[in-house]
Amino acid sequence: MTAQSRWTELAAQQLVRYEALFKLLDDIQTLDDIALISRHIAMQWKYFANVAAWRLVVAHDKGFLVIDGFRGEARLADVQSLSPWDEHHWRLRRPRLVRMADPLAGPAPPEHLTGKFITEIEVLPLARTGRCIGLLSAAARHEPFSELDNRFIRLCGGHFADRVSDILQQQQAIEALRDSEARYRAIVEDQTELICRYLPDGTITFVNEAYCRYFGKRREELFGHSFMPLIPQEDQRLVEARMAI
Incomplete structure (x- = not known):
């Protein structure tokens, strides 16, 4: 094989890897289910980077979501405290390359990131606007990560963490809204005054129990x-006038 043909082959391989990566990034932007997104990542990552196993930790208001990927499967767990490995690197907030042939300094990595054929683990803190939102640990199999592997890991890991963080924030906002509405309903249901909520045309959207009892109607x-x-009837014109203000 000539140098030119070898270069052409490498360029073609890189193009295939780029296409696989950007197709995956497009796919996860259309999904709202974190478990489904995680499975997509677990199944596809090996096609564009030498990643045998990985862990993504994303912070949320009640603790952390830990996602482990291994052999095409993804496992999710909500935790309030991190493992020694994750806590150490979350506090460190610096990229780190852990070579398995070297003496280990610090906590041991998660079990699924170790093994006979794992050569190194790349640890990447993922920060946005000065705040750490996630931590990615990715394990290489057989060969150390190449420069292209590192680039793809940063790209995929960053998009993955951003998407998971966005979904978690949306879920938190929806939950907060539901809690607020539940508190509001509990308050108005305890009132003896007649309370209703209606649209500009007078269509009723909410009534409390006192309102139902007074008019002898069900919700x-x-x-x-x-x-x-x-x-x-004698009061309807006055009410209409007030609604028109």
Whole structure:
């Protein structure tokens, strides 16, 4: 094989790896299920980087989400405290390359990142706007990571952590909204005053129990209907005038 043909072959291999990476990045942006995204990563990572196993840790408001990838499978766990390995590197907040042939300094890596054929582990803290949002540990098999491997690991790991963090924040916002609505409903249900919520055209969207008792109606009979027929006819013009303000 000539030098030119060898270069052409390497360029073609790199192109295939780039295509596999960017297809995966496009795919995970369209998904909202963290478990499904993690399985995609676990199955596809080997096609563009020499990654035999990995762990991603992402912070959220109640602790951390730990995602382990190994042999095409992904395992997720919500934890309140980190393992010694993860805690050490989270606090360190510096990239680190751990060569398995060298004496280990610091906590031992997770079991699935070790083994007979693992040559090194790359640890990457993932920071956004000065805040650490995630930590990636990726293990190389047989051969050390190449420069291209490192580039792809940083790209994929960064997008992966960003997507997981975004989804977790969305879930937290939805949960907070539900809690707020539940508290609001509990408060208004305890009131003896008549309370209702309605659209600009008078269509009822919420009533408390006192409102139902006063008019002798069930909620199902009131929702989606205007409250105007419930108002005494002599008061309807006054109510309409107030609604028009």
